[in-house]
Amino acid sequence: MSRIVLRDLTKSFGALSVVDPLSLDIESGSFVSIIGPSGCGKTTLVRVIAGLEPASSGEVSVDGAPPREARMRKRVAMVPQQPGLLPWRTVRSNAHLLLDVNRRANPNDAADAMALLHEVGLSDFLQAYPHELSGGMQQRVALVRALTLHAPLLVMDEPFAALDEITRTEMRGMLNRLVEGRGVTVLFVTHSITEAVALSDRVLVSSPRPTNVVADIAIDLPRPRSVEVEDDPRFVELCAHVRHALHGGMRGTSETR
Ligand SMILES: Nc1ncnc2c1ncn2[C@@H]1O[C@H](COP(=O)(O)OP(=O)(O)O)[C@@H](O)[C@H]1O
Numbered sequence: 001m002s003r004i005v006l007r008d009l010t011k012s013f014g015a016l017s018v019v020d021p022l023s024l025d026i027e028s029g030s031f032v033s034i035i036g037p038s039g040c041g042k043t044t045l046v047r048v049i050a051g052l053e054p055a056s057s058g059e060v061s062v063d064g065a066p067p068r069e070a071r072m073r074k075r076v077a078m079v080p081q082q083p084g085l086l087p088w089r090t091v092r093s094n095a096h097l098l099l100d101v102n103r104r105a106n107p108n109d110a111a112d113a114m115a116l117l118h119e120v121g122l123s124d125f126l127q128a129y130p131h132e133l134s135g136g137m138q139q140r141v142a143l144v145r146a147l148t149l150h151a152p153l154l155v156m157d158e159p160f161a162a163l164d165e166i167t168r169t170e171m172r173g174m175l176n177r178l179v180e181g182r183g184v185t186v187l188f189v190t191h192s193i194t195e196a197v198a199l200s201d202r203v204l205v206s207s208p209r210p211t212n213v214v215a216d217i218a219i220d221l222p223r224p225r226s227v228e229v230e231d232d233p234r235f236v237e238l239c240a241h242v243r244h245a246l247h248g249g250m251r252g253t254s255e256t257r
């Protein structure tokens with residue numbers, strides 16, 4: 001059964017049409033990226049899927065439930081573009097935020113959050129405050145905070161967009177290690193071709209607004225993936241494929257961002 005099903009989904013804000021009738025099936029456990037020009041409606045689309053925004057028409061289901069319900073049952077976790085850490089909380093306490101807010105008193109929670117912090121390389125910074133961390137480290141805390149929910153669907157909206165290239169490359173390696181073998185479905189928004197290909201099982205290329213999928217590209221690179229995959233000729237070929245689809249989709253429009 002597919003984890004995410006969209007049938008003729010549309011979304012508009014007043015007269016502004018942001019998502020065209022869109023039908024899509026996303027398999028359980030797959031890593032799917034959405035790549036498209038700025039302003040095309042990627043954030044809007046994933047916010048609808050994550051249950052943060054109602055659809056205008058059509059159907060969306062996440063694990064067979066409407067997105068709002070899936071969100072309330074903690075079946076969806078979201079990592080936004082800005083880490084959004086609370087400045088007065090330490091790394092450890094920020095990582096715990098969602099567990100605290102949701103009052104999920106599970107005795108394993110603390111150990112679990114700690115294991116995740118260790119996994120992303122933050123063991124030495126548990127008592128540090130957000131202002132003492134680099135952007136990449138802050139984003140790791142935000143990722144851990146989302147993973148503590150153990151939601152089967154993780155939605156990430158350009159989580160690495162504000163980071164420098166070297167840090168982004170590290171984050172790709174870390175994210176691949178974290179999600180491989182966890183069975184979590186990931187919906188990942190990006191406008192980096194390299195990032196989309198390095199991380200995904202499937203890349204959906206969006207047209208300019210209103211968003212629609214102009215290409216659906218299977219990324220047949222082996223897993224587990226390390227950064228070395230980026231030297232593989234097949235990797236380069238797949239990046240070119242995505243780039244052509246992206247620019248083909250933008251032809252005839254004035255959108256060049
Ligand atoms: N809450 C809103 N009200 C009105 N317009 C919105 C709202 N959210 C987004 N939009 C508009 O929808 C379009 C797509 O935005 P967005 O989904 O953020 O694009 P992307 O994430 O691809 O850059 C933009 O033109 C934006 O101005």
Ligand SMILES: [Mg+2]
Nearest residue numbers: 042043044158
């Ligand atoms: Mg966006």
